[in-house]
Amino acid sequence: MTSSLPQPSAQAIAHSNQLSEAIQQDIARQGGWIPFSRFMELALYAPALGYYTAGARKFGEAGDFITAPELSSLFGRALARQLIEIMQLSAPHIMELGAGSGKLALDILLELERQNNLPERYSILEVSADLRQRQQALLHEKLPHLISRVQWLDALPEKFSGAVIGNEVLDALPVHLVYWATGQVFERGVGVEGERFIWHNRLPENADLIEFAQSIEVPDDYLSEVSFAARGLVASLCERMDLGAMIFIDYGFGAREYYHPQRSRGTLMCHYRHHAHDDPFYLPGLQDITAHVDFTAIAETAIDHGGHFLGYTSQAHFLFNNGITDFLTDVSPEDVKAYAPLAAQIQKLTSPAEMGELFKVIALGKGLDQPLAGFLRGDLSRTL
Ligand SMILES: C[S@@+](CC[C@H](N)C(=O)[O-])C[C@H]1O[C@@H](n2cnc3c(N)ncnc32)[C@H](O)[C@@H]1O
Secondary structure, eight states: OGGGSOOOOHHHHHHHHHHHHHHHHHHHHTTSOEEHHHHHHHHHHSTTTSTTTSOOOOBSTTSSBOOHHHHOHHHHHHHHHHHHHHHHHSOSEEEEESOTTSHHHHHHHHHHHHTTOOOSEEEEEOSOHHHHHHHHHHHHHHOTTTGGGEEEESSOOSSEEEEEEEESOGGGSOOEEEEEETTEEEEEEEEEETTEEEEEEEOOOOHHHHHHHHHSOOOSSEEEEEOHHHHHHHHHHHHHEEEEEEEEEEEEEOHHHHTOTTOTTOOOEEEETTEEESOTTSSTTTSEEEOOEEHHHHHHHHHHTTOEEEEEEEHHHHHHHTTGGGGGGGSOTTOHHHHHHHHHHHHHHHOTTTTTTTEEEEEEEESOOSOOGGGSSSOOGGGO
């Protein structure tokens, strides 16, 4: 399948070979085997070499995939309405996790300025130095008058009140692979044969993974993922939040659908120049690797760490509930040049055939108990 993908340049291949060697050395140091989560962590985030940490284009037409904020400013504008409500109930602070190119921060701040509801502080926590630089360049150029409100964090703050957002962040965190076969559970990890990465199953030693594997029932010959990193991030956020809410937007489902008997090969996906495939060993460092989000695990983790569940719905309902179509009324339908692209963007963001239903939005909070506007219609919490 990967043989039909666009050919990378010689320079890109050299970069990928350098990262592959670094991963192989890591595998050798660990005695010939690493969990897949370690492979994914290095492929995406190895300092200066990983897909997110090195200079790959990543987002947009010239990159590998398109996210909602890259597709349309209306996404950030609608989200900003939800953030106003959360800030009014808590504190005038926003923290964005994994801000990508900075486009979502830009759209949100512009909309909050229009609505006269700017936060005192907009903090960004970004693990990639390359992306942090891109975010800084974009916001310095487009929002010089607001830049004093924006700060970049090196770690989660000890305490936080306000609104937290993360668009397509949970899916980018490393996952462990679990394989059920012959009545036993295995952890699927990565070894090396010659110069190639190979899959290698072994009996699990990781206590969390053993507990997880025993907690669900799946048929034999069944492969799936579990994201302890996503759970860990949500747990830390809930422990550190005093008052406020966090909104995560991502592709995924509740546990029943995630670990459905028919989804026997999991949800791991790779994106290379707008081609999706399932081989994470293809050109490490040049392609994105992701897994869908188990939103049941996210909600349960929040509750176990002092947070509470505030809502779960589809991206389409969340955006409609936050009035995304109102932005069309700013433009006359007769002005086809201005109106048609906006209508097409809303269609992409909300149509069930595009991003509208696969993408979900979950809200978790601390100290807030009233329903949030984005979740008033289209409740999907029964699917968790
Ligand atoms: C798929 S991109 C999404 C970017 C952006 N939110 C968007 O929607 O275009 C994932 C982002 O999460 C960042 N990231 C990954 N792990 C992170 C972590 N533990 N904390 C904060 N950011 C993280 C990546 O560097 C990248 O910016």
